Amino acid sequence: MALVSCTALPLKLHHFFEFAGQAIGGPFPIKDKAAIARHLNIPRARVTEWTQADDDKNRPVNSVQNAHVEELARLYALLAPGPILAEEAYRYWRYVSAEVFRDGLFPRPDWRNLCALLKSREPKVKITLDPAQDALGMMDEMVEPVPGTHCLKLGQHFSVYVERIRGKSMYLLVDAPEGLFLHVPGATFDGIFRQNPQRLPPERRWRFTTNGPHRIIVIELSADAPPFVRHLSTRGALSEREIDTMVSALEDPGRVPVWNWGACAIHVGDMSADQD
Numbered sequence: 001m002a003l004v005s006c007t008a009l010p011l012k013l014h015h016f017f018e019f020a021g022q023a024i025g026g027p028f029p030i031k032d033k034a035a036i037a038r039h040l041n042i043p044r045a046r047v048t049e050w051t052q053a054d055d056d057k058n059r060p061v062n063s064v065q066n067a068h069v070e071e072l073a074r075l076y077a078l079l080a081p082g083p084i085l086a087e088e089a090y091r092y093w094r095y096v097s098a099e100v101f102r103d104g105l106f107p108r109p110d111w112r113n114l115c116a117l118l119k120s121r122e123p124k125v126k127i128t129l130d131p132a133q134d135a136l137g138m139m140d141e142m143v144e145p146v147p148g149t150h151c152l153k154l155g156q157h158f159s160v161y162v163e164r165i166r167g168k169s170m171y172l173l174v175d176a177p178e179g180l181f182l183h184v185p186g187a188t189f190d191g192i193f194r195q196n197p198q199r200l201p202p203e204r205r206w207r208f209t210t211n212g213p214h215r216i217i218v219i220e221l222s223a224d225a226p227p228f229v230r231h232l233s234t235r236g237a238l239s240e241r242e243i244d245t246m247v248s249a250l251e252d253p254g255r256v257p258v259w260n261w262g263a264c265a266i267h268v269g270d271m272s273a274d275q276d
Contacts, residue, residue: 002065002066003059003060003063003064003065003066004063004064004065004066004069004094005060005062005063005094006050006062006063006064006069006093006094007062007094007095007096007097007098008062008097008098008101009050009051009062009064009093010051010062011098012092012093012098012101013033013051015098015101015102015105016030016076016079016105017031017032019079019102019105019106020079030075033047033048036072039071039075040068040071042068050062050063050064069090069093069094070086070090072089072093073086073087073089073090073092073093074086074089076089076092076093076104076105077089079105080104080105081105081112081115081116081119082104082115082119082175083115083118083119083123083215083217083261083263084104085123085263085265087265088215088263088265089104091265091267092104096213100212100213108179108180109240110179110180110238110239110240110243111180111238111240111243113243113244113247114180114243114246114247117247117250117251118217118219118261121260121261123260123261123262123263124165124260124261124262125162125163125164125165125218125219125220125260125261125262126162126163126197126262127160127161127162127163127216127218127262127263127264128160128161128163128197128264129150129152129158129160129216129264129266130158130159130160130161130199131152131156131157131158132156132157132158132159132205150264150265150266150267151266151267151268152208152266152267152268153268153269154208154209154210154211154268154269155207155208155209156207156208157205157206157207158205158206158207159199159200159201159205159206160172160199160200160216160264161197161198161199161200162197162198162200162218162220162262163196163197164193164196164197164198164220165220165260166220166222166258167193167220167221167222167258167259167260168192168193168221168222168223168224168225169191169192169193169220169221169223169224169225169226170184170191170193170198170218170219170220170221170226171184171185171191171217171218171219171221171226171228171246172184172189172191172200172216172217172218173216173217173218173219173238174214174215174216174217175214175215175216175217176208176210176212176214176237177210177212177213177214178210178237179236179237179238180237180238180243181236181237181238182230182238182242183200183206184200185226185229185230186230186232187232188200188201188202188203188204188206189201189202190225191225191226191229192224192225208266208268210268211268211269212267212268212269213265213266213267213268214265214266214267214268215263215264215265215266216263216264216266217261217262217263218261218262218263219250219259219260219261220259220260220261220262221256221258221259222256222257222258222259223255223256223257227249227255227256228242228245228246228249230242
């Protein structure tokens with residue numbers, strides 16, 4: 001079976017076990033090397049070998065069978081309180097720094113309640129990323145390091161297409177290194193579905209201004225209009241109070257009888273910038 005490299009694997013395993021032992025709702029069953037070995041049905045010594053090089057066997061340090069990384073990604077997605085998909089968790093194990101890996105397990109306190117709400121149901125809304133063309137009319141190269149995780153250049157313009165299930169309105173949030181931002185409803189779109197799929201923004205394009213992992217989150221609403229709307233003059237990341245107001249509306253069937261969500265993971269800039 002093919003071996004793949006995982007950046008900073010010993011420290012990532014340490015963070016994974018640290019969080020698993022104190023996870024809300026009781027200890028997670030995969031909380032040490034022995035438990036991982038039992039889960040994967042491999043000898044415990046094999047897990048120890050992951051972080052040891054073996055020149056005789058042509059095995060570099062921090063190398064793991066790809067199928068095992070895929071299963072570790074599934075476990076990470078189950079454990080993380082945030083809305084992290086298995087495809088994105090695969091990139092976390094392989095590419096990002098140990099610090100970014102740990103941040104995925106310990107989300108910012110300001111939007112922990114929204115994370116828990118999204119985590120309570122499966123994502124269904126499909127989001128398609130549409131990067132801008134260059135001056136010659138050619139499509140900018142968009143690398144997809146693993147399925148479901150896209151790469152964009154810093155400052156590269158893009159739009160997204162959201163495929164409606166049966167909703168009438170929506171929120172579009174961006175989870176960025178600086179915080180959680182509400183883009184829809186906003187200055188570029190009022191959050192009311194007018195076509196399917198719905199292009200966002202309808203006439204302009206967005207761009208990211210910071211490197212690192214980002215996530216676009218769309219919440220489709222059965223309500224005629226989003227119940228929480230920010231004043232257009234309000235800038236910056238959402239406050240904890242604003243996020244909790246949004247969560248309260250989603251939890252109230254009288255205001256939002258039905259809602260669904262989906263996410264699109266994007267890495268901005270050079271992938272190597274996040275590696276140790």
